[in-house]
Amino acid sequence: MSRPLSRLFIALSASFIACATHAEDVQVAVAANFTAPLQEIAASFEKDTGNKVIASAGPTGGIYTQIKNGAPFQVFFSADDTTPAKLEKEGDIVPGSRFTYAIGKLVLWSPKEGYVDSKGAVLKKNAFEHISIANPKTAPYGLAATQVIDKLKLNAIKPKIVEGSNITQAYQFVASGNAELGFVALSQVYKDGKLTGGSSWIVPQDLYDPILQDAVILNKGKDSKAAKELIEYIKGPKAAAIIKSYGYDLKK
Amino acid sequence: MHLSELDVAAIWLTLELATLTTALLLCIGTPIAWWLARTRSFLKGPIGAVVALPLVLPPTVLGFYLLVFMGPNGPAGQLTQALGLGTLPFTFTGLVIGSVFYSMPFVVQPLQNAFEAIGDRPLEVAATLRANAWDCFFTIVLPLARPGIITASILGFAHTVGEFGIVLMIGGNIPGRTRTISVQIFNHVEAMEFTQAHWLAGGMVFFSFFVLLALYSSRRLKPGLS
Numbered sequence: 174m175s176r177p178l179s180r181l182f183i184a185l186s187a188s189f190i191a192c193a194t195h196a197e198d199v200q201v202a203v204a205a206n207f208t209a210p211l212q213e214i215a216a217s218f219e220k221d222t223g224n225k226v227i228a229s230a231g232p233t234g235g236i237y238t239q240i241k242n243g244a245p246f247q248v249f250f251s252a253d254d255t256t257p258a259k260l261e262k263e264g265d266i267v268p269g270s271r272f273t274y275a276i277g278k279l280v281l282w283s284p285k286e287g288y289v290d291s292k293g294a295v296l297k298k299n300a301f302e303h304i305s306i307a308n309p310k311t312a313p314y315g316l317a318a319t320q321v322i323d324k325l326k327l328n329a330i331k332p333k334i335v336e337g338s339n340i341t342q343a344y345q346f347v348a349s350g351n352a353e354l355g356f357v358a359l360s361q362v363y364k365d366g367k368l369t370g371g372s373s374w375i376v377p378q379d380l381y382d383p384i385l386q387d388a389v390i391l392n393k394g395k396d397s398k399a400a401k402e403l404i405e406y407i408k409g410p411k412a413a414a415i416i417k418s419y420g421y422d423l424k425k
Numbered sequence: 426m427h428l429s430e431l432d433v434a435a436i437w438l439t440l441e442l443a444t445l446t447t448a449l450l451l452c453i454g455t456p457i458a459w460w461l462a463r464t465r466s467f468l469k470g471p472i473g474a475v476v477a478l479p480l481v482l483p484p485t486v487l488g489f490y491l492l493v494f495m496g497p498n499g500p501a502g503q504l505t506q507a508l509g510l511g512t513l514p515f516t517f518t519g520l521v522i523g524s525v526f527y528s529m530p531f532v533v534q535p536l537q538n539a540f541e542a543i544g545d546r547p548l549e550v551a552a553t554l555r556a557n558a559w560d561c562f563f564t565i566v567l568p569l570a571r572p573g574i575i576t577a578s579i580l581g582f583a584h585t586v587g588e589f590g591i592v593l594m595i596g597g598n599i600p601g602r603t604r605t606i607s608v609q610i611f612n613h614v615e616a617m618e619f620t621q622a623h624w625l626a627g628g629m630v631f632f633s634f635f636v637l638l639a640l641y642s643s644r645r646l647k648p649g650l651s
Contacts, residue, residue, distance in 0.1 A: 234617055237617065238617065302511065302512070303515055303597070305597075308598060310615070310616045337597070338593055338611065342593075350496050350498050351495075351496045351497065352597075
């Protein structure tokens with residue numbers, strides 16, 4: 174073997190051994206609204222630990238059904254607290270692994286500058302064709318949106334509601350201009366502590382029930398060291414800073 | 426029965442959508458299929474390929490482009506707004522237009538095959554008997570192509586009933602307007618209402634099976650698109 178080749182061989186074997194001893198993949202299912210922050214956290218997690226996060230995003234209800242039917246997920250970041258609680262009751266998670274990783278905030282948003290005022294009076298004016306929300310039966314942000322509409326007694330806008338199957342689609346309807354405005358997750362339009370564009374009204378938290386987002390280690394992740402490390406990482410200061418930068422609150 | 430009022434509304438809406446789409450497709454698809462069957466133009470290949478695109482494209486691609494094109498910033502959306510019609514996503518009309526694109530190959534291809542199978546001979550004979558083109562089409566071509574027309578109608582209808590991706594992407598899940606059976610099944614599954622999901626999903630399996638059974642046994646032919 175020539176010298177450069179043998180060097181390459183040694184380097185390669187060394188990296189394989191390194192892989193075998195340290196790096197591990199974690200299969201993660203993540204609710205649509207937390208996709209972007211999780212990607213950022215995963216990148217930093219990979220850099221710090223060498224473990225790789227393989228994330229599948231989807232609607233919480235859909236992920237639940239997949240888990241019940243044998244999906245290979247090891248960690249689950251839900252958009253609510255009821256689905257993880259249900260999984261816990263049904264014995265599908267590692268006992269005691271459930272915790273609140275973020276508290277979601279609802280925002281009324283339009284991509285147009287100055288369209289949504291800082292008090293949400295645009296809802297009372299009712300001068301739009303469509304208002305987009307996520308499906309209230311399946312998406313916590315959709316449910317929160319209907320709570321706001323009910324609390325403010327905005328019955329007149331109800332026929333103008335269009336529903337996305339999850340919060341991503343609700344956002345997409347607004348972003349594409351098909352609905353003039355919509356109730357979306359603050360995390361979708363917020364980055365580094367400010368709005369990424371358009372105009373918004375961050376809905377006061379007393380108008381809807383808190384959106385507690387829980388994460389769990391699923392039974393498939395029972396023996397995974399990387400899954401535990403990821404959960405610890407999420408609870409740590411680096412992840413907390415990222416989660417906050419997307420406009421979520423953290424549990425005190 | 427475990428069907429709620431909303432389930433029943435979804436079933437009616439779906440049947441309405443499929444009926445209207447099939448009727449429109451027979452009107453639009455027949456001339457296209459006739460042209461494709463008879464032409465020697467170099468455009469035959471490209472047009473045939475465009476018609477067949479929905480066979481291979483994921484419905485999400487069609488749904489996404491329809492959402493963008495028919496939206497307020499898209500060319501189709503600008504046109505409908507200028508005509509005072511508003512925009513088409515989230516409307517029943519929008520779904521009909523989407524379905525027409527989506528189910529087009531299922532209507533055009535059987536028609537085209539039926540027209541091609543007739544060949545030149547009957548048309549030449551008719552011409553020597555001084556039948557004009559319209560005469561020829563209505564008294565020779567349509568009766569001879571009847572099995573193809575029936576196949577086209579059944580496949581177009583059944584395929585529209587089963588449409589999901591486009592409706593999900595441009596519909597907005599509005600009960601009685603854009604919430605079809607397939608979307609309602611999706612809603613039930615997402616909401617973990619598996620009993621209702623089973624009723625509708627099982628119904629779809631039966632419906633689809635009997636449609637295909639009727640199709641294949643009535644023609645006493647081997648399964649296939651033609």
